[in-house]
Amino acid sequence: MHNENRSNRPLADRQELERNxxxxAFSELGLSWHWDEKTYSELQSIAEEEEDRLRTYVETQHRYLLTAYDARFLVNAIREAKMRCYDSALGQRSDH
Incomplete structure (x- = not known):
């Protein structure tokens, strides 16, 4: 349902929604991470696939988590939480 709304939004707007x-999602998962515009942009240039960007971020910035969690588990948890947050934000924006 929301995929249609995503494609109709300007790229910058979609990227800002996604970054937020x-x-x-990080907050929801109890992670004290925050991606500013620069960090998000740098990650976008690393890889096309979301999973690869997240894995790279975890491996380079929060490697210590990999001693307790499998990288795939972390990436999937973040992706799922991000989608819930994105869909929620998209729904709130369409209500206005």
């Missing part, structure tokens, strides 16, 4: 959704 990541930050909300």
């Amino acid at each position: 959704a990541y930050n909300a």
